[in-house]
Amino acid sequence: MTALRRHRRLAAIWASEPGWRGPFSTVNHSDLGRMFLVTAFCFFAIGGLLAMLIRAQLASPQAAFVDADTFSQFFTMHGTIMMFLFAIPAFEGLAIYLLPKMLGTRDLAFPRLTAYGYWCYVFGGGMLIFALLAGLAPQGGWFMYPPLTGPAFAPEINTDFWLIGVTFVEISALAAAVEICVSVLKYRAPGMRLTQMPVFAWYALVTALMILTGFPPLILASVLLELERALGLPFFTPGAGGDSLLWQHLFWMFGHPEVYIIFLPAAGVVSTVLPVMARTPLLGYGWVVGAAVALAFLSFGLWVHHMFTTGLPELGLALFSAASTLVALPTGVQVFAWIGTLWKGRPGLQLPMLYLLGFFGTFVIGGLTGVMVAIVPFDWQVHDTAFVTAHLHYVLFGGFVFPLLAGLYYWLPLFTGRRRFFRVGELACALIFIGFHVTFLAMHWVGLLGQRRRIPSIDADSGWTLINLISSVGGFVLAIGLAMVLVDVLLHALINTRARRNPWESDGLEWAMVTPAPPYNFASLPQVGSRHPLHANPALPLQLARGEGYLGEPREGRRETLLVQAGDGRPEALVVYPGNSRLPITLAAVTGAAFVGVLLKQWWLLALGLSGVVALAWHWAWPARAVAQDAQPVGGDTALPRSESLARPPGWWGSAFLLVADATFFAALLFGYAFLWTVAPNWPPPQWLAPSLPALGLGLGLGLAGAAGAAAGLRWAWRGGRLLSAAGLLALALAWLLLLRQAPAGSSHAYAGALLVLAGFALLHLGLAALMQLRLALAQRRGRLGAARAGALAIATLWTDFAAGVGALGLAVAYLPPLWQ
Amino acid sequence: MALAGCTGALSTLDPAGPAAAAIAELWWVMLGGAVLIFALVMVLLAGAFRQRPPPEADEARLLRVWVGGLGLAFTLTVLLALFAYGLWVGAQLKPAASAQVVQVQAEARRWSWRFRYADRPGYSSENLLHIPAGRPVDVAIRSADVVHSFWVPRLAGKLDATPGHVKVLRIEAAQPGRYAGQSAEFSGPGYLDHRFTVLAHDAAGWQAFLAGEGP
Numbered sequence A: 001m002t003a004l005r006r007h008r009r010l011a012a013i014w015a016s017e018p019g020w021r022g023p024f025s026t027v028n029h030s031d032l033g034r035m036f037l038v039t040a041f042c043f044f045a046i047g048g049l050l051a052m053l054i055r056a057q058l059a060s061p062q063a064a065f066v067d068a069d070t071f072s073q074f075f076t077m078h079g080t081i082m083m084f085l086f087a088i089p090a091f092e093g094l095a096i097y098l099l100p101k102m103l104g105t106r107d108l109a110f111p112r113l114t115a116y117g118y119w120c121y122v123f124g125g126g127m128l129i130f131a132l133l134a135g136l137a138p139q140g141g142w143f144m145y146p147p148l149t150g151p152a153f154a155p156e157i158n159t160d161f162w163l164i165g166v167t168f169v170e171i172s173a174l175a176a177a178v179e180i181c182v183s184v185l186k187y188r189a190p191g192m193r194l195t196q197m198p199v200f201a202w203y204a205l206v207t208a209l210m211i212l213t214g215f216p217p218l219i220l221a222s223v224l225l226e227l228e229r230a231l232g233l234p235f236f237t238p239g240a241g242g243d244s245l246l247w248q249h250l251f252w253m254f255g256h257p258e259v260y261i262i263f264l265p266a267a268g269v270v271s272t273v274l275p276v277m278a279r280t281p282l283l284g285y286g287w288v289v290g291a292a293v294a295l296a297f298l299s300f301g302l303w304v305h306h307m308f309t310t311g312l313p314e315l316g317l318a319l320f321s322a323a324s325t326l327v328a329l330p331t332g333v334q335v336f337a338w339i340g341t342l343w344k345g346r347p348g349l350q351l352p353m354l355y356l357l358g359f360f361g362t363f364v365i366g367g368l369t370g371v372m373v374a375i376v377p378f379d380w381q382v383h384d385t386a387f388v389t390a391h392l393h394y395v396l397f398g399g400f401v402f403p404l405l406a407g408l409y410y411w412l413p414l415f416t417g418r419r420r421f422f423r424v425g426e427l428a429c430a431l432i433f434i435g436f437h438v439t440f441l442a443m444h445w446v447g448l449l450g451q452r453r454r455i456p457s458i459d460a461d462s463g464w465t466l467i468n469l470i471s472s473v474g475g476f477v478l479a480i481g482l483a484m485v486l487v488d489v490l491l492h493a494l495i496n497t498r499a500r501r502n503p504w505e506s507d508g509l510e511w512a513m514v515t516p517a518p519p520y521n522f523a524s525l526p527q528v529g530s531r532h533p534l535h536a537n538p539a540l541p542l543q544l545a546r547g548e549g550y551l552g553e554p555r556e557g558r559r560e561t562l563l564v565q566a567g568d569g570r571p572e573a574l575v576v577y578p579g580n581s582r583l584p585i586t587l588a589a590v591t592g593a594a595f596v597g598v599l600l601k602q603w604w605l606l607a608l609g610l611s612g613v614v615a616l617a618w619h620w621a622w623p624a625r626a627v628a629q630d631a632q633p634v635g636g637d638t639a640l641p642r643s644e645s646l647a648r649p650p651g652w653w654g655s656a657f658l659l660v661a662d663a664t665f666f667a668a669l670l671f672g673y674a675f676l677w678t679v680a681p682n683w684p685p686p687q688w689l690a691p692s693l694p695a696l697g698l699g700l701g702l703g704l705a706g707a708a709g710a711a712a713g714l715r716w717a718w719r720g721g722r723l724l725s726a727a728g729l730l731a732l733a734l735a736w737l738l739l740l741r742q743a744p745a746g747s748s749h750a751y752a753g754a755l756l757v758l759a760g761f762a763l764l765h766l767g768l769a770a771l772m773q774l775r776l777a778l779a780q781r782r783g784r785l786g787a788a789r790a791g792a793l794a795i796a797t798l799w800t801d802f803a804a805g806v807g808a809l810g811l812a813v814a815y816l817p818p819l820w821q
Numbered sequence B: 001m002a003l004a005g006c007t008g009a010l011s012t013l014d015p016a017g018p019a020a021a022a023i024a025e026l027w028w029v030m031l032g033g034a035v036l037i038f039a040l041v042m043v044l045l046a047g048a049f050r051q052r053p054p055p056e057a058d059e060a061r062l063l064r065v066w067v068g069g070l071g072l073a074f075t076l077t078v079l080l081a082l083f084a085y086g087l088w089v090g091a092q093l094k095p096a097a098s099a100q101v102v103q104v105q106a107e108a109r110r111w112s113w114r115f116r117y118a119d120r121p122g123y124s125s126e127n128l129l130h131i132p133a134g135r136p137v138d139v140a141i142r143s144a145d146v147v148h149s150f151w152v153p154r155l156a157g158k159l160d161a162t163p164g165h166v167k168v169l170r171i172e173a174a175q176p177g178r179y180a181g182q183s184a185e186f187s188g189p190g191y192l193d194h195r196f197t198v199l200a201h202d203a204a205g206w207q208a209f210l211a212g213e214g215p
């Protein structure tokens, strides 16, 4: 087969549907990555527009053109859009597009999940934009502190739009995170060891793990606040044992890692692009990866630095202040490793490098002011002033937007196969840099002079007039610069000048393909034995195109790739992907219907949506046909089994990472419960869970027996074990129903509300485990499992163990503490 | 230390009390350090682009210099020094017990402040807090509705008024006079005008206030 014929056959297999239908049913990572990026940049434009409105309003004392309420919608939506609808999805899009190419494979682990995540993002983001256009946007600031956002002070639907829309979008972040974790660990080119991975993959892995552990606290907080708003469970109402501080803790447990979730991928771009610009490998690969991991760990111990002014005990302040200072250490290691790389090589001043210089000149200042606000007394003064707004933009704009633009220009030839003709990008870079610093240096200053953030206008006699005008002018220069980048990219799309393949002479596998990148990435999969595969073997692209690697023979119209061992990259199994499908967009729409049901308090719609989700998910996971046992040739003289027939199939890995998020959610719930118990006002509650010994014994007894039964049952025997396990799940569910019968009314006190949420969480997982077992039994009876039996059982066992664990632990947590009272 | 461009009724850089003064000094020290570090990084960055002989390829040495020396040792030293200094300033700001301390209460609601005085029971004032100059004052801060924050920038840092909690902030004005205060936690449409004034009396004025004379 010639290279061209191979290309045509593979392209036909991997192509999305022709015409307008394509985007709606595509599951290909290149398509979806591009769609993510384009959508994220659209939201960036909307967020930027809002920023311009904010700066126009504050340009001078007379400039105010909207009222206070509208202004609060502006800044709330600006922050929300930038954080949730631009920064995170832009990372997801970049990772989704690039990772399989960098890792030398053909797609991500779960293509339909990628598509589902994308549509959740679009629908959730759409809800927020609808609210903005309808004048119903949230107005509590991007961290939405209750009680200001609670039912008493914000009964309108605006707040619900935030809670529902953001949670919807977070589903997409979790989906992408699971996807990235499994893909980086299991979907690489044969032979690529973990230690040989491109450094961007390390950053993506660390970031994805942080999303899995960082987002659940916010989802929990949103659920609790929505429960308070919809059903009156008083989690944040001090009169009934709730506490605003609970929200603040949960929010910042998410909010601080969020900052690193945004910065780390950008650092990954720097670590990838900068060495290429300097024509030398990155200095201290291991140190840089270690620094990223250290940052991830440290960043979970910092959240309290957003609460230094809430009046915490002194020791707590000192500890969190120390941790917040220390976090600058790994950042310092990275920055100096990058500069050292430049010294090691011969850096040029190509356009991506210019944006990287912009990054250094901005981010370093953001880091320095970050260390300043980590010092508690100083934070007491500048907290909630324009100084902090300025600091956060130095970090987020400097640490994310500049590297993103560097990456954009660096990978543009890969996206389009073209090179730029006009040199608009250089001028744009200068304008963005100057505009940015004028805008935000001024805001530091005026913050020190006492200007609070989030005020809708400035007083003429405040002495801040000139500074604000300067800042606004800078803002508009910045906006012009950003608009010029857009023009540059559009011109680039219009004017067709072919780029060479690998124009930067990079060492990365993503350049070992024709440009623009074809949907299947590699005509055959490379064998990798080096961290710099393209430099180690410059002939690689040609060899792959000739089909000399793995899976060079397209067969039966199947989308195929290889699964490898996580550590050393030995090929382990053959993966056959599902093809184009409208299932993801349908499932996302039905999920959206359930969310709209909550938004409008139409409970029938919620019920309908949830049943739809269950039905579609069932359909999704139903095996199309039994998997054959025999090994299949994958090129050379290697033959491998199908991935479904492994003891730990991809679905097991996906489940495991999803459960990491789930367990974090549960841990956050336990934290909240304990926090209210110890800190919130108006405890103890008027009524405890009835401490009658028989009920307690029955509850705990049933619960523990159920948990043990469920966990042990599945492992024992194929048929009898399942029965035992189902009985265990049922016993646990009964114990929870018993508890619910005795619990005081949920709206009476935060304690009772917490019991309800615990019960809901446990019952949900018990039901989920039961459904999975049912599916397993039916699929088995219909003969749909074949060689996939052991793997399917392993997945069901994982979920059952988890359900049994949280079911039993939850019971103990509910029953035991009232005994001490 | 009042530089031109640093003054203003709400300026943290124009301190009029010991706490604000200590923090302003902290700021100037940190600013100096930050400027030096930033300049160093920029010089190092620029140095990479100068004309020079083919760079050395001794990875181990480069790692020692850039990661070990600059990345770890230099960064850690700066951070430790700064953190110790921050702790020291924090310790200075710690409210010391003293018979001199005046007790007042501040209750925030949307959008006003009500102040009560331990030494003048039954009396309360709205949006005007009376204190004696030159004596430490403990303000017990609470909220009647949403989260607010008590902040008199020229006197001290801020402390939140969280519903259901009472927290105490120490303030002190060195000289008699009027000091502007504002709430510094967004609280809805009236947030801009959620302000108050601190009126620091001289000794005689304070006695007159306690005796129920004047405003």
Ligand code: HEM
Residues within 6 Å of the ligand: A048, A051, A052, A054, A055, A075, A076, A078, A079, A080, A082, A083, A087, A141, A142, A143, A389, A393, A396, A397, A400, A401, A439, A452, A453, A454, A455, A475, A478
């Ligand atoms: C395009 C250039 C940008 C400009 C000119 C700009 C301007 C502003 C201004 C003036 C405020 C303060 C509103 C106030 O409190 O008075 C603000 C708030 C904020 N900005 Fe930006 N911004 C830009 C880009 C970004 C980016 C890229 C991000 C994040 C990735 C971001 C995140 C935020 C957040 C989180 C807030 C706080 C919102 C709140 O207080 O609830 N901004 N921005």
Ligand SMILES: [Cu+2]
Residues within 6 Å of the ligand: A255, A256, A259, A302, A303, A305, A306
């Ligand atoms: Cu933080």
